[in-house]
Each structure stands twice: as structure tokens, then as C-alpha cells.
Amino acid sequence: MAYSSVFKDHLAHPRNAGELPEANAIADEKNPVCGDRLRLSLIIQGDRIETARYLAYGCPPTLVCGSVLTELITGKTTAEANQLTRADLLKAIGGLPSRKHHAAALAIETLHSALS
Amino acid sequence: MPFVPFCGKLTLDAMSARRVYLDNSATTPVDPRVAAAMTRALVENFGNASSVHGFGQQARAAVDRARREVAALIGARQNEIVFTSGGTEANNLAIRGLCETSVAHGRHIITSAIEHPSVAGLCLELEKRGWEVTRLPVYANGIIKLDDLAHALRADTVLITVMLANNEIGTIQPVSHIGSLVRERRAAGQRLWLHTDAVQAAGRLPLNVDELGCDLLTISAHKLYAPKGIGALYVRRGVRLHSQNVGGHQERERRAGTENVPGIVAFGEATRLAREEFSERASHDRKLRDRFEARARTQISDVVMNGDREQRLGHLSNISFRFIEGEGLLINLDLEGVAVSTGSACSSGTLEPSPVIRALGVDDELARGSIRFSFGKDNTEADVDYAVEVLSRAVERLRALSPLTLSHGLNG
Numbered sequence: 001m002a003y004s005s006v007f008k009d010h011l012a013h014p015r016n017a018g019e020l021p022e023a024n025a026i027a028d029e030k031n032p033v034c035g036d037r038l039r040l041s042l043i044i045q046g047d048r049i050e051t052a053r054y055l056a057y058g059c060p061p062t063l064v065c066g067s068v069l070t071e072l073i074t075g076k077t078t079a080e081a082n083q084l085t086r087a088d089l090l091k092a093i094g095g096l097p098s099r100k101h102h103a104a105a106l107a108i109e110t111l112h113s114a115l116s
Numbered sequence: 117m118p119f120v121p122f123c124g125k126l127t128l129d130a131m132s133a134r135r136v137y138l139d140n141s142a143t144t145p146v147d148p149r150v151a152a153a154m155t156r157a158l159v160e161n162f163g164n165a166s167s168v169h170g171f172g173q174q175a176r177a178a179v180d181r182a183r184r185e186v187a188a189l190i191g192a193r194q195n196e197i198v199f200t201s202g203g204t205e206a207n208n209l210a211i212r213g214l215c216e217t218s219v220a221h222g223r224h225i226i227t228s229a230i231e232h233p234s235v236a237g238l239c240l241e242l243e244k245r246g247w248e249v250t251r252l253p254v255y256a257n258g259i260i261k262l263d264d265l266a267h268a269l270r271a272d273t274v275l276i277t278v279m280l281a282n283n284e285i286g287t288i289q290p291v292s293h294i295g296s297l298v299r300e301r302r303a304a305g306q307r308l309w310l311h312t313d314a315v316q317a318a319g320r321l322p323l324n325v326d327e328l329g330c331d332l333l334t335i336s337a338h339k340l341y342a343p344k345g346i347g348a349l350y351v352r353r354g355v356r357l358h359s360q361n362v363g364g365h366q367e368r369e370r371r372a373g374t375e376n377v378p379g380i381v382a383f384g385e386a387t388r389l390a391r392e393e394f395s396e397r398a399s400h401d402r403k404l405r406d407r408f409e410a411r412a413r414t415q416i417s418d419v420v421m422n423g424d425r426e427q428r429l430g431h432l433s434n435i436s437f438r439f440i441e442g443e444g445l446l447i448n449l450d451l452e453g454v455a456v457s458t459g460s461a462c463s464s465g466t467l468e469p470s471p472v473i474r475a476l477g478v479d480d481e482l483a484r485g486s487i488r489f490s491f492g493k494d495n496t497e498a499d500v501d502y503a504v505e506v507l508s509r510a511v512e513r514l515r516a517l518s519p520l521t522l523s524h525g526l527n528g
Contacts, residue, residue, distance in 0.1 A: 014513070014517055037519050037520075057441060
């Protein structure tokens with residue numbers, strides 16, 4: 001399958017890239033098999049995610065998953081964010097080839113890790 | 117009415133403002149003169165080259181003319197050329213064909229660690245059937261050492277297959293020295309042959325089978341501005357091969373099947389042009405490659421040039437960009453119309469860094485961040501400048517995203 005226009009847009013124009021020095025929730029996860037890495041830093045006020053930033057190393061789906069994920073979770077409560085699944089992320093991206101689903105799995109794992 | 121070729125300039129995707137093709141080692145655009153020769157053969161010369169009547173004889177004459185051109189490119193005799201469907205088939209015919217006729221003399225093959233997948237795959241297949249394979253290491257420069265080869269040679273070695281120039285990093289192997297060694301061993305009575313995959317070298321380096329001292333040599337048309345689906349194996353007179361395609365007398369019993377006359381005619385025309393325009397193309401490509409490397413080095417930090425700086429093809433540049441991954445960079449370049457390739461692939465959560473770059477002894481991060489830029493006769497200086505501009509932006513964008521740059525203070 002071809003990558004969606006959402007995918008291409010996020011790849012060319014990443015949203016919320018970077019690091020938050022004042023973050024109060026951080027996770028840095030790595031896929032031990034392929035070496036892809038995602039780092040998420042969040043500012044949580046009360047129970048709501050006010051700001052999210054990400055850094056990513058790896059194949060394009062990993063970069064895009066980081067960008068789309070930060071858009072999905074900004075403004076959500078931690079409980080709502082915790083409910084997000086791999087399928088929700090894949091839907092927001094407009095789908096990924098099955099061989100690239102591991103990128104969405106890494107993103108969700110990093111999110112859960114940051115919120116735990 | 118004069119013949120008018122249907123093929124004009126390439127029509128490219130209108131979505132992108134500009135398209136620059138820097139993947140000439142993967143395949144080359146068909147030269148309009150080659151397309152014109154092929155179209156004439158398709159339309160006007162449809163006979164079966166094995167037929168006795170005039171139509172067949174006309175096709176046979178066209179095949180013979182093309183065979184002379186292909187032979188001339190590599191300094192061979194025309195009856196030493198076997199047309200195949202491409203480089204992979206030619207490698208199969210060379211290696212399987214020779215091993216099957218040589219099994220009484222030994223079951224040991226020597227190859228290099230950075231062969232094209234068609235040769236590497238064949239060696240794996242032969243190992244499953246009881247053959248022993250020695251893979252010569254390449255060092256940081258991507259070149260084998262003749263001492264390693266001399267140590268690997270055994271009394272039961274029947275075949276050495278080492279590529280002339282590598283497809284990812286362009287390094288040139290010392291095939292003529294291997295050829296001298298093989299001739300010495302043969303003079304001493306050993307049944308030993310030398311095959312070289314010259315798919316990347318053809319049209320890029322001057323080729324002469326006698327100077328190389330090889331017995332078998334593979335070339336492919338689509339790297340020479342001709343279409344896909346046609347290639348050739350040079351088989352030195354006196355070398356016996358077991359045919360892999362049986363059921364016909366074509367190609368001197370070595371490759372059964374009705375000849376692909378239009379493909380062969382295109383290949384002949386492409387090799388004629390490659391020979392006649394050799395110097396002009398080589399200096400053009402080298403000039404663009406050097407311009408590209410000089411500008412890329414100036415504008416982008418933390419780059420590693422892969423492969424020997426001198427003993428390499430003049431049209432190709434392989435660069436690793438630290439802190440970022442090749443596939444991400446490739447797609448970023450593609451979004452802005454620049455086509456390149458990477459040897460690394462990430463699928464199903466399994467990383468496959470380029471085996472060629474890994475063989476240079478570099479770490480996984482560098483192997484994952486390698487990109488091949490390969491220039492061709494249709495590229496211009498403006499293409500190079502545009503590519504460097506796009507590359508510079510894409511590298512900066514990806515590094516701003518990369519957690520690997522955190523400790524280097526690049527993304528604050």
C-alpha cells in the first residue's frame with residue numbers, strides 16, 4: 001500500500017518535534033530488534049496533557065507515529081490517552097503497511113510508559 | 117517516410133516541482149536512440165531468428181550485429197557472448213553452469229563478502245547442496261586482499277567469483293590480479309575458473325576480458341541506457357557450462373529459448389553508444405559526482421563517505437549521515453523529487469542494515485544511515501545543486517527529530 005497524504009504531510013512537516021526541559025513525564029523506548037527509538041516528553045497539568053514533544057530515530061513510520069501521536073494526545077486527560085490503542089494511531093495516520101505496524105506499537109508503548 | 121521514434125523526453129510526475137533521478141546504479145533511463153533501434157526491431161524485424169526464411173534471417177542478422185557490439189565492449193569474440201534475460205540469469209548460468217560441470221574436480225568456491233544478492237544467493241544455495249564457500253572479507257575500504265585470496269585457494273577450488281565493481285559503494289576489486297593467479301594455477305594443472313559480475317562496471321570502466329583474465333563475465337543492458345530484460349554472459353572459448361535453460365539450440369546450446377530480438381538489438385545499440393561515448397560519459401559523471409560530494413561535505417556535518425576514495429566507480433557516491441536513518445532520508449528526498457537508494461531496510465520490526473556497509477566494519481547506526489547517489493549522462497549540474505539543497509534540508513529536519521543528536525546538542 002502507498003503511504004497516505006497524512007503520512008507524507010507529517011513526514012515533511014513534523015509536529016511537536018523536540019524536547020521539553022520542564023517536562024514532568026518522559027519515556028524513551030527502543031525496539032530492541034530493529035533499533036527504532038522514540039522519546040516522548042510531556043507536561044501534565046492536573047490530569048490533562050498540556051504539551052507533548054517527541055524525538056524519533058528509525059524508519060519513516062516511526063517518525064510519523066511520533067508526530068501524529070503528539071497531536072492525538074495533546075489536550076487529552078491521562079485516562080483518555082491511556083485508552084489509545086495501536087489501531088487508533090494507525091487510523092489517524094491513514095493506515096500503514098502491515099510490515100510497518102511495529103512503528104505504531106512502539107509509539108503506544110512509549111506513551112504508556114510515559115504515563116505510568 | 118522517415119522513422120520517428122515514439123520515445124521523447126521522460127514524462128515525470130507533475131506533482132513535484134522538480135524531479136531529479138540519482139539512482140542510475142539501480143537502472144538507467146532508456147536512451148531515445150536505443151528506444152528507436154528497439155522499436156524498429158519490434159515493428160519491422162519480428163521474425164524468429166531460428167527460422168530459415170528471409171524474415172528469420174533478417175532477425176538473425178540483427179542479433180549477430182548486436183552480438184558483435186556487445187563483444188566489442190568487453191574485448192571478446194562474438195561467439196563468446198550468450199544473451200540472457202539479465203544479470204541475475206547470467207550469474208546463475210555462470211555459477212551453477214560451471215559448478216555442475218566441474219563437480220568432479222572439487223566443490224569449493226571463493227567469493228567476496230559484498231557480492232550482489234544474485235551471486236550471494238547462489239552461493240548460499242550451493243552450500244545447501246554440499247558445496248563449500250569461502251567469503252573473502254573486505255576491509256574498511258570495501259576491497260578484498262589478494263593475500264586472503266591466496267590463503268583461501270585450495271586444491272579443490274573450482275571457481276572464484278568476485279564482482280568487478282560493487283553496486284552499493286562502487287569499489288573496484290583487483291580482478292585482473294585474481295585473473296593472473298587463476299592462470300598460474302591453471303598452468304600448474306588445477307581446474308580453476310574465474311567469474312566476475314561486471315554489471316555495475318560495464319560502460320563505467322574500460323573492460324577487456326583478456327586483461328581481466330576472467331573466464332566468465334556478466335553484464336546487463338538496463339545499466340547502459342537500454343531496457344530491462346536483457347543481459348549477457350561472456351563465456352571464454354573452451355569453458356564448459358551446463359545449460360540452465362534446456363529445450364532448444366539457441367545461443368550455442370547454452371541458453372535455450374527464442375531470442376529476444378528487440379531486447380538484443382537495444383542492447384547492441386546501447387553497447388555501441390557506451391563504447392563510442394565512453395570518455396565523454398565517464399568524465400561527465402565523475403565531474404557531477406565530485407561536485408556533489410564537495411558541496412555535500414561543505415553544507416552537511418557528520419557525514420561519512422563509504423568505500424575507497426580512489427578505487428571506485430566515478431559516477432557513484434555512498435554516504436552515511438550520522439544520527440539519522442537511510443529510509444527516512446530517502447522518503448524525505450523523494451517527497452521533494454530526488455530519487456536515491458539505500459541498502460538498508462526495516463520491515464516487520466526486523467532491521468536489515470546494508471550487508472555491504474556492515475562488511476566495511478562500521479557500526480549499525482552508520483550502516484542504517486547510508487544512501488547511494490548514482491549519476492548518469494542525463495544529469496546536469498543544476499540537478500546536483502538542487503539535490504544537495506534538498507539533501508541538506510532533509511538531513512537538518514531529520515536530525516532535529518533524532519534522539520541520537522541529544523547528546524551532541526544539535527536539537528536543544
